[in-house]
Amino acid sequence: MTDAGTLTRADLAEALHRQVGLSRADSARMVEQILEKMCGALxxxxxxxISGFGTFVLRDKGERVGRNPKTGVEVPIAPRRVLTFRASQMMRDRIIGAG
Known part of the structure; x- marks a missing residue:
């Protein structure tokens, strides 16, 4: 892993290269294709x-009133679409067990 505990595309491609035996170019291409497929669906x-990993869910949030924390003035927050991730139970168990 690079960057103080951050897993990158390059790290995923390198893992495919080492563990599956694909060439570095094919590994990088496969990682990009998977991410592109996920982005396209979203x-x-x-x-x-992704079974055993989690679910990326799109939610539409309606307009609401927020408050500026500095001034306390109420401001409208526009409706928007947000992306959330919900880890699978298997993933949660692995993370809690590793901590």
Whole structure:
């Protein structure tokens, strides 16, 4: 891993190269294809579920009133679409067990 505990695309491609035996170029291409497939599904409004890992879910949040923390003035917050991630139970168990 690079960067103080950050897993990158390059790290994923390198792991594919070492563990599966694909060339570095093929490994990088495969990582990009997987990420592109996930992004495309999310852009079409589909959720992405990876069994044993988790689910990426799109939610539409309605307009609401917020407050400026500095001034205390109420301001409208526009409706927007947000992306959330919900870890699978298997992932949660692994993370809690590792901590």
């Amino acid at each position: 852009a079409r409004g589909e959720n992405v579920k």
